[in-house]
Every structure is written in C-alpha cells, then in structure tokens.
Amino acid sequence: MDRFVFLLATGIADGVVFALFALSLVLIWRSTRIINFAAAAMAVTACYLALAVTDLTGSYWAGLIIAVLVGGTLGWAVERGVMRAARDPLSGVILAIGTVMVLQALTGILAGPQSRPAPVPFGDRPVIVGGVPTLSPYDLFVIAVAVTLTAGLHTLFARTSLGLQMRAAAFAPEMSRLLGVPVARMRTLGWILAAAVGALAVLLAVPGELGLDPHAGDPLFVSAFAVAVIGGLDSAEGAVIGGLLVGVLVSLVTGYLGAAVAPLGVLALLALVLLVRPAGLFAGVEARRV
Amino acid sequence: MATHGAATERPVPRLRIQGLGVRFGGLDALVDVGLEVGDGEVVGLIGPNGAGKTTLFNAVCALVRPSTGTIETAGVPAPGRPDRLAAAGIARTLQGLGVLPGLSVLENVLVSVLDRPDRNGRARVALERVGLGARSGDPVGALPYPEQKRVALARALATGPSLLLLDEPAGGLGPADVLDLSTTIREVAAGGCAVLLVEHHVDFVMGVCDRVVVLDFGRVIATGRPEEVRRDPAVEEAYLGLAVDR
Incomplete structure (x- = not known):
C-alpha cells in the first residue's frame, strides 16, 4: 500500500507537467488545427536561455521568468514568421517539423549535444510521512505552478472578453471576423500563450529528467501528445485530466512492471481510447458545456 | 418591369x-x-x-x-x-445557423458587443427581444434549430x-x-x-x-x-x- 501511495503521488507530480504541455498543444490545435510539432524544440530553446540567465544571476526565479518570456516571444515569432505561410494543416505540420530541425540544430551548435543539469528551487527528495516516502517539496512546487496556471487559463477563457474573443476566433474565424473580432491577433496571442506554457512545462520537467539537451523535450512531447489525443485535442479539460491519467499510469506501470513497459502502457491506453472514443475522452464536452 | x-x-x-x-x-x-x-x-x-x-x-x-x-x-x-x-x-446574419459553436447563448451575443458599455445588459435585452432571455446560460448547441437562428438574430440586434x-x-x-x-x-x-x-x-x-x-x-x-x-x-x-x- 505504501508503495502504491508513493507511486500515485509521483504519478500526479509527473502528470501535471504532462497536462501543462498537453495544454500548450491543445491551445494551438484549437485555434489553428495544427499540431505544433515544434512545441518541444521551442520550449527547450527557451529553457537554454532561462538556464543561462540563472547561471548569470544565480537566481532560479529570474530564469523561470525568462523561460516564460522567451517561450512567448518564440511563439509570436514562429506564428508570425513561419506558420502564417501554412495554407492547410499538412503544410503547417511540415513547417513545424522544419522549425524543429532549425531550433535543434541551433541549440546543438551553440550549447553542444551534452546534457546539462538544471537547478531546482526546492529540495527534490521525497518527504517521509509516517514512514512512507511521498512528494518532494519540488513536486509540490510543480503541482502548485500547474494548478495556478491552469486556473489562470480557465479564468482567462471563461471570464474575460479577451478569452471570449479567443474562443470565438478559434471556433468560427470567418464569422468572428464579421463580428469585429481581430482574428489574426487572437491567433498570435494563442501561440504566445501556448509557447509560454510549453516552456514553463519543460523547465519544470527538466530537473526530474537527465538534464537539458537539445532533445530533452522530445519524450515530454510524446507523452503530452498522447495525453492530448486521449483527452481530446479540442478540450482543455481533457488535457488536464488526461495528463493526470497518463502520469499516474506511467508511474504505476514503471513501479510495478518496470520502466521499459511504461511506454507500452501509454500506447495501450491510447489504443483503447481511440477504439472507444476516437475523438478523445472529452471531445465535444466543452463544446456542449462551456 | x-x-x-x-x-x-x-x-x-x-x-x-x-x-x-x-x-x-x-x-x-x-x-x-x-x-x-x-x-x-x-x-x-x-x-x-x-x-x-x-x-x-x-x-x-x-x-x-x-x-x-x-x-x-x-x-x-x-x-x-x-x-x-x-x-x-452594419450587422449581418449568415445563411444556415450562423452561431458560434462551443459558446453559450449569452456568449454568442456578447461577442458582438464586447466594446460597448453595459455589454451584458445589451446582450440580455437582445435575447429577451427574440424570446430567449431564459436560455442565456445554455450551450447554443443544445437549442433547437429555430432558436439557434434567433440567437444569430439577437447577436445582430444587440449591436444596435x-x-x-x-x-x-x-x-x-x-x-x-x-x-x-x-x-x-x-x-x-x-x-x-x-x-x-x-x-x-x-x-x-x-x-x-x-x-x-x-x-x-x-x-x-x-x-x-x-x-x-x-x-x-x-x-x-x-x-x-x-x-x-x-
């Protein structure tokens, strides 16, 4: 039982990061119908600059702010400079893959292929409660950031004029334009938000992985992509709940059956969801509820 | 002629x-x-x-x-x-339904008057005018076809x-x-x-x-x-x- 509690707790900590990154994919899919295959490379690039600032200033928090700012700026630049050339979803995917190659090559040239450790602002050793190892202070920090960010995004979309315009532009761009919604600006804003969230997710995930290298975001992208498909690519709620589901599944399978089996567990869940609800667990729910 | x-x-x-x-x-x-x-x-x-x-x-x-x-x-x-x-x-309705899927009835109307003072009041008055005041919180997709068309009309009317x-x-x-x-x-x-x-x-x-x-x-x-x-x-x-x- 103790082992189960520990695995559940670490699964939730991993899951919130999956959820954040999946949210970043969902934000862009909803507004442009493009899977942003460049999300991980953009986030890793932002994290390199964030760690450089942390090295320079000695402050983790300065680095965190830079990750968000650079992530957002990269989102703006990629949307304006690259993605506007996309004529359809397929060309969008090709442009995104091209962006991945450019960014990974650039970070590889400038920072080298070797992995570098990332600092943590709090201890990363699990706290022992009643003899059972549970979450570390860093895990709690990650969960707090993810919950705050998700609540903030929910408030933005559900309670503000800006969020309403972003949703309207995403659901029906032509009609929204007729209603005076600046659709292109809303789309750019969606990319900025998504890329900032993605950069933060990678920055939070890196200390738990082997460190930062040009490909450090790839495994997170794969997991988050599975999460987004499981939850429903249109659904922010699906991203959050799917993230927790996949995080806990990976943790339990790793703990009981071994790390090598974990990807198979995710694949099995993905296949099951695609068979039962091809559009994802929460597809259409948001469209009906709001 | x-x-x-x-x-x-x-x-x-x-x-x-x-x-x-x-x-x-x-x-x-x-x-x-x-x-x-x-x-x-x-x-x-x-x-x-x-x-x-x-x-x-x-x-x-x-x-x-x-x-x-x-x-x-x-x-x-x-x-x-x-x-x-x-x-x-100038306000326009579209052929067919012309509503914004994924938004509530009220949000469908609000989106056309976001830059106006008392936008909530305007939107609610427009919905009352087409007989949908009581459905403002419903998802627009849950309404029958004729009522969805009324939502589109209310959205146009809300702009005055x-x-x-x-x-x-x-x-x-x-x-x-x-x-x-x-x-x-x-x-x-x-x-x-x-x-x-x-x-x-x-x-x-x-x-x-x-x-x-x-x-x-x-x-x-x-x-x-x-x-x-x-x-x-x-x-x-x-x-x-x-x-x-x-």
Whole structure:
C-alpha cells in the first residue's frame, strides 16, 4: 500500500507537467488545427536561455521568468514568421517539423549535444510521512505552478472578453471576423500563450529528467501528445485530466512492471481510447458545456 | 418591369449600391447592380439560386472585392474590412445557423458587443427581444434549430445596427417562427434601422418587405413594391414561377 501511495503521488507530480504541455498543444490545435510539432524544440530553446540567465544571476526565479518570456516571444515569432505561410494543416505540420530541425540544430551548435543539469528551487527528495516516502517539496512546487496556471487559463477563457474573443476566433474565424473580432491577433496571442506554457512545462520537467539537451523535450512531447489525443485535442479539460491519467499510469506501470513497459502502457491506453472514443475522452464536452 | 423610384428629394439612403460588378475568374457574379435601402425600410433581395444575392451581401461586408461600382453607407464608402462593419453600424446574419459553436447563448451575443458599455445588459435585452432571455446560460448547441437562428438574430440586434443584413432568416423555420420573425423585423425597421434581406420564402418576403429587388444571373431584373414585383412577367419567368413549381 505504501508503495502504491508513493507511486500515485509521483504519478500526479509527473502528470501535471504532462497536462501543462498537453495544454500548450491543445491551445494551438484549437485555434489553428495544427499540431505544433515544434512545441518541444521551442520550449527547450527557451529553457537554454532561462538556464543561462540563472547561471548569470544565480537566481532560479529570474530564469523561470525568462523561460516564460522567451517561450512567448518564440511563439509570436514562429506564428508570425513561419506558420502564417501554412495554407492547410499538412503544410503547417511540415513547417513545424522544419522549425524543429532549425531550433535543434541551433541549440546543438551553440550549447553542444551534452546534457546539462538544471537547478531546482526546492529540495527534490521525497518527504517521509509516517514512514512512507511521498512528494518532494519540488513536486509540490510543480503541482502548485500547474494548478495556478491552469486556473489562470480557465479564468482567462471563461471570464474575460479577451478569452471570449479567443474562443470565438478559434471556433468560427470567418464569422468572428464579421463580428469585429481581430482574428489574426487572437491567433498570435494563442501561440504566445501556448509557447509560454510549453516552456514553463519543460523547465519544470527538466530537473526530474537527465538534464537539458537539445532533445530533452522530445519524450515530454510524446507523452503530452498522447495525453492530448486521449483527452481530446479540442478540450482543455481533457488535457488536464488526461495528463493526470497518463502520469499516474506511467508511474504505476514503471513501479510495478518496470520502466521499459511504461511506454507500452501509454500506447495501450491510447489504443483503447481511440477504439472507444476516437475523438478523445472529452471531445465535444466543452463544446456542449462551456 | 417595375421602375426605380426617383431619389432626388429623399435623404441620403442608409445603403446605396451603384454599378456594382463582381467577377470570379471568367464569371460575372454581379453586373451593374444598383439598389438603395433607406432608414426604416425593409428591402427584400430575391432571385434563383446562383443569382448573386449572397455575393452582393459579401461585397457589402467586404468579403469579396467588387470589380466595379460603389457601395456607400449613409453617404460614405462602406468599410473595406469585415472587422470594421460593426463599428460602422452594419450587422449581418449568415445563411444556415450562423452561431458560434462551443459558446453559450449569452456568449454568442456578447461577442458582438464586447466594446460597448453595459455589454451584458445589451446582450440580455437582445435575447429577451427574440424570446430567449431564459436560455442565456445554455450551450447554443443544445437549442433547437429555430432558436439557434434567433440567437444569430439577437447577436445582430444587440449591436444596435443602423443597417441589418439578413441572409435567409426564414430558412428552415416553421410558420409560427416565420410570423415571429416578421414581427421582429418590422419592429426593428420601425425603430429606424434599414433592413436588407435575402430570402427564398416568397410569401415571407412579400409580407414583410417595403420593396423587393429581383436578381437573375447577377443583374437586377426588377425592383419595386412587392405587389408590383409579383405581377412582373420577367420575375415570374425567372423566379416566382419556378418557386411555385417547386
């Protein structure tokens, strides 16, 4: 039982990061119908600059702010400079893959292929409660950031004029334009938000992985992509709940059956969801509820 | 054929279209089209499928670029960008449902008045006006088809337009809903709004409109009061006879 509690707790900590990154994919899919295959490379690039600032200033928090700012700026630049050339979803995917190659090559040239450790602002050793190892202070920090960010995004979309315009532009761009919604600006804003969230997710995930290298975001992208498909690519709620589901599944399978089996567990869940609800667990729910 | 009315002594019309032409590749979708809609007037635009009715709406809304002619609203050129229509007092509904899926009934209306003071109040008044005040919190997709069309109308009315363009507002509606729609349109016009509507429902058009303009193959073939247009042999041949046949 103790082992189960520990695995559940670490699964939730991993899951919130999956959820954040999946949210970043969902934000862009909803507004442009493009899977942003460049999300991980953009986030890793932002994290390199964030760690450089942390090295320079000695402050983790300065680095965190830079990750968000650079992530957002990269989102703006990629949307304006690259993605506007996309004529359809397929060309969008090709442009995104091209962006991945450019960014990974650039970070590889400038920072080298070797992995570098990332600092943590709090201890990363699990706290022992009643003899059972549970979450570390860093895990709690990650969960707090993810919950705050998700609540903030929910408030933005559900309670503000800006969020309403972003949703309207995403659901029906032509009609929204007729209603005076600046659709292109809303789309750019969606990319900025998504890329900032993605950069933060990678920055939070890196200390738990082997460190930062040009490909450090790839495994997170794969997991988050599975999460987004499981939850429903249109659904922010699906991203959050799917993230927790996949995080806990990976943790339990790793703990009981071994790390090598974990990807198979995710694949099995993905296949099951695609068979039962091809559009994802929460597809259409948001469209009906709001 | 009915004649155009003299406009020399009338105030500047809310919408004035002169010599409008729209070409799609080698096809003339509109040729030398002229029409006017005054404040408080309801004008119907009818014609067979492909006559150019929606293209004319799209030209007014800056969704297609005219090859010739001018479009003026209250004596000034109509906005050149669709996102400036609302600021110019122009509201439009679309063919079909024209609602924003994924948003609630209230949000569907709110989105058109976000820059206005008391936007919530405006949106709720517009929803009350079309009889949907009690459904404002519902997801728009949960409403039956006729009520979704009312949401689209409420969204247009919430802006307090001076020119209202309605694209097939009666399409898919039953007799009771068509009657309600006619009443609402007459009320809106009585408040001074100019209304231009495209519709296939001939009885509805003849009942609600002050004047009717008939398009065929992109050209105006008749314009006048409903009873004049109904008796016009060219119109009967081009459109009304076909409508009766159908």
